Amino acid sequence: MRCLLISLFNWFKFYFLISTNVCDLVRNLNFQESDLIFESFFHVFGS
Structure with a gap:
């Protein structure tokens, strides 16, 4: 469980x-x- 949290934190x-x-x-x-391209890109992957 701790390893999972650490890897998640590193990924973020x-x-x-x-x-x-x-x-x-x-x-x-x-x-x-x-x-505009990057804004829409981050909109898609950010939500």
């Missing part, structure tokens, strides 16, 4: 790191189209 940490990095990348690119 990993996912959070990736999502914030992707958001920063998109912001730096400043492409409105890719912003």
Whole structure:
């Protein structure tokens, strides 16, 4: 049970790191189209 919690925590940490990095990348690119694509992408996978 403890191992499961630890792996879940690590997975969320990993996912959070990736999502914030992707958001920063998109912001730096400043492409409105890719912003919309990533917004819908995170909307689908975030809910």
